[in-house]
Amino acid sequence: MSNLILQALRFEPSTIETIAALANAEGVQELGPTAVRLLGVDTSQSAEIMAACQQARLDYAFIDPVHLLRDMKILAMDMDSTLINIECIDEIAAAVGRKAEVAAITEAAMRGEIKDFAESLTRRVALLEGVPESALLQVYEQRLQLNAGAERLVKVAKQHGVRTLLVSGGFTFFTQRLQERLGIDEAYANTLEIKDGKLTGRVQGDIVGAQTKADHVLRLAKTLNATKEQIIAVGDGANDLPMMAQAYYSVAYRAKPVVQEQARFALNVSPLDAILNWFRLSF
Template sequence: MASPSLIATLIANPARPALTEEALRCASSVLAGASVRLLAEGVAAEFDAGGDAAAVEARLREALGGLALDVAVLPAPARRKRLFLADMDSTMIDQECIDELADFVGLKPQVAAVTERAMRGEIAFEPALRERVALLRGLPLDIVGKIIAERITLTPGGRELVRTMRRDGAYACLVSGGFTLFTGPVAAMIGFQENRANRLLTEGDALAGAVAEPILGKEAKRDTLRELRGKLALAPEDVLAVGDGANDLAMLGEAGLGVAYHAKPAVAAAARVRIDHGDLTALLYLQGYRREEFAA
């Protein structure tokens, strides 16, 4: 019997299981009676499929319309990835760090509005970052520790994702258009081996209102992926990347599997896979992991 060319995966949010028996029967019917493989009861399952991936995905989405389920149809080979790159703000953590910094100078609404436009791709990332950082001049450095301790929350599923992939030999890099003052501690909390981000300049014990050049933006994220892929002698299909903003698009496009995670509309539309409902463990289900295989 020939091996399937595609795998169709259905994923719900573990906090709100929505993968019912009826949904599974509906998906099986769309896929010509394909048998289901449960990855997590009520949360994730996969089916063998064939044909055109985009067409199969469209049929599944139409049939399952109205259900809080993510749908992905991907090539069956090379499912387990060996390099993982992730954005930080609004991806691996729930916040935008620059917006939290701005809150301490009473400018969070103004800065957040610029952040949103930059992440949607409506304005260029680099000048928007310089503009926002300039507003932070004089902010004491010890505010960063306070924000990390009191305001930063890790996105559900992130630790399981990174630790499971690392256990199985993958290399994980946190690559952010944010700041090293945050990526260092966050990378350590989650389990990344490496982190790259922008460096805020300082004057004594306060922020100088400037960022070191060159700024790590869209092209730098993509270039980081290429560099690490070459260093590890990997093929494009061995790479998984995830992000939510316009400055992630080049990185997502370069990865064998680029995932838009609860992303801005333009990013979700452009990415190969979009996760709108699941948490970050969705990226493990996309690789064929069962819930019991996750690292503790």
């Protein structure tokens, strides 16, 4: 028997009743206007339950048991298209009319079609040569927005003593600002080389890629003595998979198919703070 958390932007009571009956649920607990917990669910019907949830456009999560959020130790997050609504490199490229070319490489890398992330990043950054440094600030101020629920997810996690970690294959120009804005504990990304006020088309230092993301989670887990069951990791692209593999709560957020297939949980319609409904928040 398990708990089944159902979430959506809007609920139809009849849909919840149908899924509760299919799951032979012992009870229904409201968690808020957009979330319910079905108690005592029969997981032998999980395939049928998942199909019904997908058809009804519901996010679902089988949780057993429901832990206190304060028992978690790490929340690791990707930045582009996860914490925020854009791929920053694509928007920077727009400044020199190369967005389509760069975005095509980004998409292929996120789908896992380009296996070497460092190679794909090097190719994309090379196309940014000559972009004025001022374009980065324009992207941050005019194009970048937090995804729904991002601010509350980080705030509540920190209130419950969870260490927050932002690990990105993007750029420090953006991660540093988001770290300060949200109070994120640690942030790591790539540094764009800038000379005479323009991007050179190169990255400074070692590239933060898929394995680097995982290494930061492993390092922090060792420091905090955190088990896999105490780690939440959220991402959307193939380069997030090694990081997500370190977490029991691996979350595919609006993710590419290869990530949906390998993650334990997914949010396809609900905001990021829907993750909080998988835990008990009371002290």
